[in-house]
Structure formats: C-alpha cells, structure tokens
Amino acid sequence: MSVPGTTSVTGTRVRGCLVVTVSQDLSGDMLDEVRRVALEGIQRDGAQSAIFELSAVPFMDSMEFGELRKIARMAEMLGAKVIFVGLKPGIIVHLLEADADVRGVHAFLGLDEALHAIDSSPSPDAHG
Amino acid sequence: MPQTTINEILNKFDIRDADIKRIRGAAPVLKRELDAFIADFYTWMAQHREYQTFFASNPSRLDRVKQLQRVNWNTFLEADLNQAWFDARKHVGAVHAHIDLPNDIYFAGMAVSTNLMADRLRKAKGEVKDLDDTISSLTKLMYLDAFVVIEEIARINREKLSAGAKALMEMSTPVTPIWEGILLLPLLGILDSQRTQDVMNKTLSKIAETRAKVFVMDISGVSSMDTAVANQLLKITKATQLMGCETILSGLSPAIARTLVELGVNIGEVRTTATLRDSFELALRAVGVDRKLIATG
Numbered sequence: 272m273s274v275p276g277t278t279s280v281t282g283t284r285v286r287g288c289l290v291v292t293v294s295q296d297l298s299g300d301m302l303d304e305v306r307r308v309a310l311e312g313i314q315r316d317g318a319q320s321a322i323f324e325l326s327a328v329p330f331m332d333s334m335e336f337g338e339l340r341k342i343a344r345m346a347e348m349l350g351a352k353v354i355f356v357g358l359k360p361g362i363i364v365h366l367l368e369a370d371a372d373v374r375g376v377h378a379f380l381g382l383d384e385a386l387h388a389i390d391s392s393p394s395p396d397a398h399g
Numbered sequence: 400m401p402q403t404t405i406n407e408i409l410n411k412f413d414i415r416d417a418d419i420k421r422i423r424g425a426a427p428v429l430k431r432e433l434d435a436f437i438a439d440f441y442t443w444m445a446q447h448r449e450y451q452t453f454f455a456s457n458p459s460r461l462d463r464v465k466q467l468q469r470v471n472w473n474t475f476l477e478a479d480l481n482q483a484w485f486d487a488r489k490h491v492g493a494v495h496a497h498i499d500l501p502n503d504i505y506f507a508g509m510a511v512s513t514n515l516m517a518d519r520l521r522k523a524k525g526e527v528k529d530l531d532d533t534i535s536s537l538t539k540l541m542y543l544d545a546f547v548v549i550e551e552i553a554r555i556n557r558e559k560l561s562a563g564a565k566a567l568m569e570m571s572t573p574v575t576p577i578w579e580g581i582l583l584l585p586l587l588g589i590l591d592s593q594r595t596q597d598v599m600n601k602t603l604s605k606i607a608e609t610r611a612k613v614f615v616m617d618i619s620g621v622s623s624m625d626t627a628v629a630n631q632l633l634k635i636t637k638a639t640q641l642m643g644c645e646t647i648l649s650g651l652s653p654a655i656a657r658t659l660v661e662l663g664v665n666i667g668e669v670r671t672t673a674t675l676r677d678s679f680e681l682a683l684r685a686v687g688v689d690r691k692l693i694a695t696g
Contacts, residue, residue: 355641360603363641367599367634379643380610 280304282312288389289318289351290382294327297335306342313351320389321346324382326357333369340376352392354378354385400485409480412543418536419478425533426476428523429516433472436515437465443511449504475544488544492551502552506545513541572598574605577679580612580686582644585675587620595631599638606644613682614639617675619650629664636669645670645685649678 279301283290289312293305309321323339325331331339343353355378366373379385429436441461444450454461474487495505517534520527527533571594577583582605584598602614616635618624636646648671651659659666672678 356643358641360600360607360638360642363603363638364599366641367638373637373641376641378641380607384610384643 280308282308284312284316284318286386286390287319288386289313289316289321290324291321292324292327296329297331297339302335302338302342305339306345309342309346310349313346313349318351320354321351322354322356322382322385322389324356326359326381328357328359328362331358331362331366333366333371336366336371340372352377352389354388356380356382356385400482405480405482405485408543412539412546414480414536414539414543417532418539419480421529421533421536422476422478422540425520425527425537426478428526429476429519430473432519433469436472436512436519437468439515440468440508440512441465444508447504447507449501453498453500475540478540485547488547489551492548493555495548496552496555502549505548509541509545513538568594568597572601574598574601576605576609576611577615578683578686578688580610581679581682582606582609582611582614583617584614585617585620589622590628590631592627592631595628595635599631599635602635603638603642606639606642611644613685614644614646615675615678615682616646616648617650617678618648618655619652619675621650621655624655624658626662626664629659629662629666633664633666633669647672647678647681649673649675 279293279295281292281294283292289309291305291309291312293301295301297305305323309323312318313321321343323343339355343355346353355376357380358378377388379388441450454464471487471491474484478484516537520530520534520537524530571588572584572586574582574584582602584602586598590598605611606614616632618632621628632648636648639646646669648666648669651671651673670681672681
C-alpha cells in the first residue's frame with residue numbers, strides 16, 4: 272500500500288513497516304515532505320517500524336541530518352522504531368567531520384538487512 | 400612547454416639573443432674539435448670511480464654514450480632553444496635518473512666540459528670574436544643545460560617518492576574480510592590524522608563492498624595513543640555504525656586502557672577486548688556462527 276506523496280518522497284508499506292524513500296537531497300521543502308509522509312503513514316497504518324531509505328540522497332549536511340533525527344524521534348513517539356538505510360560513505364565521513372550526533376542511530380547498508388533486522392527483533396507485544 | 404615558459408626561463412638565466420649569436424658563432428670551432436673534446440672528457444672521467452661503475456665492464460656502452468654525447472653537444476652548440484632542445488635535455492635527465500647517476504659527478508662533468516670548451520676557444524683566439532663574452536655566453540647555456548637535466552631528475556625522484564608513499568599507505572591499511580560478514584584491520588605503528596582518515600575511507604568502502612556486519616579493529620600494534628587518535632578511532636566506530644556494521648576494538652593493552660581513562664576519553668558503547676581472539680569470538684557470534692562451532696574450533 273502506498274502513502275500519497277510527491278515523486279521525491281514516497282512511503283511504501285512492506286510487511287508492516289513503512290519504508291520512506293527519499294530520492295533527492297534534503298534541501299528546500301524536502302524535510303517537510305519527509306516528515307509529512309513518515310508521520311502520517313505511521314499514524315494511518317499503525318506501523319511498528321519505519322525505514323528511511325536514503326541511498327538516492329547525493330549529499331546531506333549535519334543540519335539536515337539533525338532534522339532527520341528529529342523526525343525519527345517524532346516517529347518513535349508515535350510508536351515506530353526508525354532505521355536509516357543506505358547512507359553513502361561520503362555523507363558519513365562528512366557528518367562525523369562536522370561532529371554530528373549519531374548516538375543511538377540504527378542504520379543498515381541495505382533494505383534487505385534492515386527488514387531482516389526488524390523481522391528478527393522481538394515485537395513490542397512480546398515485552399508486554 | 401609553452402614558448403612563454405621557455406622565454407621566462409631564458410630571461411632568468413639572462414640568456415639574450417646576443418648570447419645565442421655568440422654561441423652559434425663559436426660553434427664551427429667547437430664542433431670541429433668535438434671528438435678531441437669528448438676524448439679529453441673521458442680521460443678525466445676515467446680517473447673517477449663512476450667510470451668503473453658505469454663503463455669498465457661494458458665498453459660498448461661507452462661507445463654508445465660517446466655517440467649520444469656527440470649528438471647532445473651538436474644540438475647544444477646550435478643553440479636553437481626551442482621545445483625540442485629542452486626535451487633532449489630532459490631525456491638526458493631521465494637517463495641519469497634511471498641509472499642513478501650521482502649529482503657530484505654530473506656537476507663536476509659539466510664544469511670540466513665548460514673548461515674544456517673554453518680552453519679550445521682560447522686556443523682558436525683568432526677565429527672567435529669577443530672571446531670573453533663568448534665564454535660567458537657558453538657558461539650561461541651550460542648552467543641552463545644542467546638546470547633542465549637536474550630538474551628532470553628531481554621531478555622523476557619526486558614521482559618515485561610519491562608512488563612509494565602511496566604504496567606504503569595502501570599497505571598500512573589492509574582491511575581484509577576474514578569471515579562472511581567480518582572485516583579485520585590490524586593497525587601497526589603510528590596513527591596520524593591522515594592515516595586515520597585513510598582508515599575511515601578504506602573501511603567504509605570495504606563495508607559497502609562486502610556488506611560486512613562486524614569490523615574488528617586490532618590496535619595491539621599501535622605504538623602510542625593520545626586524545627586525538629582515540630577520538631579519530633571513535634569516529635570510525637560511529638561511521639561503521641551508520642552503515643549497519645558494528646566495530647569491535649581489540650588489542651587494548653593495559654597501558655592504552657589506562658591512558659584512555661586518564662585522558663578522559665569516553666569510549667561509550669564501543670565494544671572492546673584485550674585480545675584479537677576475544678574479538679574474533681564476539682564477531683563470529685554477532686554474525687550468527689554456531690556456538691558449538693566456536694567451542695570446537
């Protein structure tokens with residue numbers, strides 16, 4: 272099931288998880304669009320987890336990364352565990368050079384690995 | 400080399416049209432004496448050990464070099480200071496760099512050549528106008544010739560050094576897959592900011608290439624650790640985390656552990672072990688290798 276959105280940010284539901292795919296850099300209104308697609312999708316579908324698929328994002332500065340993390344925290348407040356996927360090595364080097372706070376970020380190289388990790392992690396219900 | 404660069408060099412060496420004209424004027428006298436001049440040069444050269452090194456065991460090489468020298472001095476005396484003239488001198492430099500000719504014998508040889516030519520001009524006094532000025536012009540061109548040769552030798556040596564440093568850098572960060580999903584980097588020697596940057600870049604591209612889940616960085620061979628190096632290593636662990644790959648820091652000696660604590664470096668959630676064996680075991684468990692296999696292996 273797809274969440275309505277623009278062509279640059281799309282939300283797709285995969286096995287109970289909302290995959291938010293960003294297909295260009297995060298400047299301009301893109302972050303607002305990511306926030307809208309992610310939060311509305313989680314609320315509507317009751318997704319337990321959300322994946323931010325960023326492999327098509329060519330560059331990202333520490334402010335944009337900080338904003339993404341804020342969106343991730345908002346998603347977590349709505350009850351979804353957030354995973355970042357596909358960050359390019361060049362972006363990672365830049366973020367660390369800029370002393371971006373990456374503590375507690377859950378990240379994977381590819382969508383397969385992220386979905387596998389979600390499938391194998393215990394569901395919130397298991398903890399009561 | 401563009402003509403403007405050639406003109407700039409000639410200007411630096413104060414080589415004017417009058418100098419070129421004087422050298423060309425003296426060229427017939429010197430060309431006539433060229434065989435005798437080369438014979439005198441090798442009489443001088445034979446007194447030095449480099450002659451033994453380069454020619455004693457190979458008389459045919461000596462004949463070939465004499466022939467090349469004849470061509471070289473002919474173009475030198477024609478003083479047509481264009482691209483071809485500079486290229487010919489650069490070729491001499493490349494040959495000298497290749498055989499690793501010591502600078503002292505080269506410069507001494509150029510000085511001897513200058514004197515031998517000047518002597519011949521003095522003897523043919525009646526045939527050469529403005530003798531002192533001609534010798535001065537000849538000397539300027541000799542300096543230019545030597546500069547072009549030495550500059551080429553220096554350029555080739557710089558290239559060799561840079562290639563060597565690059566090769567050393569490649570060898571100093573061998574990020575190697577040691578198991579499905581596990582990468583190992585044994586670090587040795589001194590870590591500086593350039594090397595840690597290289598470690599970061601190599602590690603991230605290797606993780607992307609192999610889709611590794613665990614990266615074991617063994618620092619037992621690192622000779623010293625300070626706050627800057629420790630922070631760089633922590634940055635690498637954070638970077639791998641953003642690619643879904645956990646870093647285990649192995650080989651922490653008691654001295655390094657003590658230094659880190661005393662420096663107040665917070666290594667946070669990074670997993671550390673004293674030995675590579677322990678790290679390897681943790682890594683195998685992280686990629687789901689059966690516990691029994693670890694116990695029997």
